[in-house]
Amino acid sequence: MTDTIAAISTAIGEAGIGIVRLSGKDSIEIANKIFKGSKIDELKKAENRKLTYGHIIDPKTNEIIDEVLIAYMKEPYTYTRENVVEIYCHGGIISVRKILEAVLESGARLAEPGEFTKRAFLNGRLDLAQSEAVIDLIRAKTDKSFQVSLNQLEGNLSKKIREIRNTLLEMLAHINASIDFSEEEDVDDVTYMGLEEKARLVKDEIERLLKTADRGKILRDGLNTVILGKPNVGKSSLLNSILRENRAIVTDIPGTTRDIIEEYVNIDGIPLRIIDTAGIRTTDDVVEKIGVDKAKDMVNRADLIIAVFDVSSELADEDFEIVEIIKDKNAIVLLNKSDLPNKYDKDYFTELLPGKKIINTSILEGVGIDILEEEIKNIFYSGTVNIESDIVVTNMRHKNQLVKAKKNIEDGLEGIKANMPLDCIEVDIKACWENLGEISGDTVSEDILDKIFSDFCIGK
Ligand SMILES: Nc1nc2c(ncn2[C@@H]2O[C@H](COP(=O)(O)OP(=O)(O)OP(=O)(O)O)[C@@H](O)[C@H]2O)c(=O)[nH]1
Ligand SMILES: [Mg+2]
The missing domain is CATH 1.20.120.430 (tRNA modification GTPase MnmE domain 2)
Known part of the structure; x- marks a missing residue:
């Protein structure tokens, strides 16, 4: 707690600016060693919480690293309740890394994950639930x-x-x-x-x-949704249709998807973590087999299963295996390819899976997806808790x-x-x-x- 920590606080990648942040007793002294202002010679003389223009100088070579703005925030009214310095440089990967290196060279230590917020907690600025909210805010998807x-x-x-x-x-x-x-x-x-x-x-x-708590977990982590079905029924087509982009490969060759594909999508404010899986079947293909095992494993951790069946072909053993898997789980059944001649009807499935919502779809023609999305909303909103106010x-x-x-x-x-x-x-x-x-x-x-x-x- 007594040393001064530093880290890159913005995401690494092409961007207008990047920020290197320091916190601790010696933040200002450390930043001062590598900062050359155009008007002021000492960072201490800069006004609290005001931006100062200047350059960061490499302590080893004395060469300019980047043109920056720098803000120093005097304790205790800072995020960590310690002296904080933020260096605003150009985005991208080079400048932030070089400035971080310079800062570390000058006496700061690399911050551990969450250490700024941990200090905010230990110094009494945030309690624990508030600290945890910080990471949730950053990760929020809706x-x-x-x-x-x-x-x-x-x-x-x-x-x-x-x-x-x-x-x-x-x-x-x-x-x-x-x-x-x-x-x-x-x-x-x-x-x-x-x-x-x-x-x-x-x-x-x-x-x-x-x-x-149940709905809260979904808000935070997303509704864990797994698309399940035997090969070639249209699982990846469904993923693409919900995402409204061609994310997964779709072909008429059974066994196209071999790994799990995970994406986030927002359905009217409900975050969905949606997972497309390898079609369930017995196979000698080593890679596909691993995919099938993964799919079955995903099912156990799912909040919701969307089970897809091909209504244009007779039900196979794999289909009955899937019926068994979803029997006691939260699941929606899609009878897909309903644009083709049907081999069985909804009533037949109602008998197999009493109480489950069954929807006729043609993903190819975009039929029934709206009903599916409506049903997902129903599942989420059933209950009496008002998440707006509570x-x-x-x-x-x-x-x-x-x-x-x-x-x-x-x-x-x-x-x-x-x-x-x-x-x-x-x-x-x-x-x-x-x-x-x-x-x-x-x-x-x-x-x-x-x-x-x-x-x-x-x-x-
Ligand atoms: N006629 C018709 N064809 C569809 C429909 N939905 C998907 N298909 C076709 O069915 C074939 C298989 O679709 P995929 O989405 O790859 O099926 P999958 O379940 O992901 O297959 P695997 O990854 O092999 O398990 C493709 O040729 C799709 O165009 C539909 O509603 N009607
Ligand atoms: Mg697929």
Whole structure:
């Protein structure tokens, strides 16, 4: 925490500008060693938070690396609450790399992934849930997921968690007072009633948050959608049609797709992570076999399966295998190639897969895709949670903590109802309080912190 860190904070590639960022006590001194201003000789003399024009000089050769603007931001009102310097140079790969090297040469250390944000957390500018929102914002794929992350960055989830923890703290205080008191006489019913009321409140609040988690996960990670079917039924045609571009190779040769193809698409604000797979069949081809295994593996991690069948040919063993695979899963069935003479009808499939949505499509002629997209929206929007206004739990880590906390408060509630000794109840309430604290980062171990921030990109 005491050394000064540096990293390239913009994406590497052709771009108008690139930014190298420094944070730490010595940021300004280090940047000053390689900066030559046209008007000022010392960066310290530049006005706080104002851009200064000049050049970055290679400390080894004394040659100009690039023409830049530089901003220094004095602690504590910065992203990390430390002295921060940002060097705005030309984009591309050379300038940012050379400037980073110069900065490292002059005494900074290369930042670890997420280290700027980690410092913001450790210095108390962001709590943990807010820090996690930063990476979600960067990765957001739709307006809605961005909105939800922004909401979390503003601290709305943290605020709710803090409220619940306060109620738990009140309970703990009450319990402690009563334990002292009860050495003289029995704990009265009023104490238990008061605790019960609060425990119910906590349980309700946790449940309300948990209800948003499934949809929240989809907003953050995308609806994991796998296209499944035997070879040549039109899976890759479907992918292309949803993406509205020729992403995957389509031919009339069965076994065209051998690997999995993954793309993101936005269907009216719903982020879809859509995966085209190798057609399911038994094959001696080594490469194709791996593809088929991969496809089956994908199915287990899917939120939604789109199972494609070719309605113009008789069902084969592979088709029945697919029917078995999707039976108990969230799946939509497409009877494709319906422009050709049909060998069976929808009713036949309704019997095979009762309760599943079955759509007749002709991907070739663009028929039925709109119904499919409508159905995907239905799946996402079914339920009662309004993601525009409610606090949404998008992060699996948060969800897991909430699940633990829910169990704790339920155990506590049981104990209260059974008039158990207060010190037994205290254990559950305390555990609930601690588990929720791991969301906001009030109670969290170094290991978990490392794990969270290592998931970030370098430079953030
Ligand atoms: N008539 C008709 N042909 C279609 C339709 N959809 C796809 N096809 C054709 O079916 C053939 C196979 O399409 P693909 O999209 O490559 O099928 P796939 O399921 O990805 O096949 P594999 O990658 O081999 O598993 C191509 O010739 C497509 O043009 C449709 O709705 N009607
Ligand atoms: Mg294919």
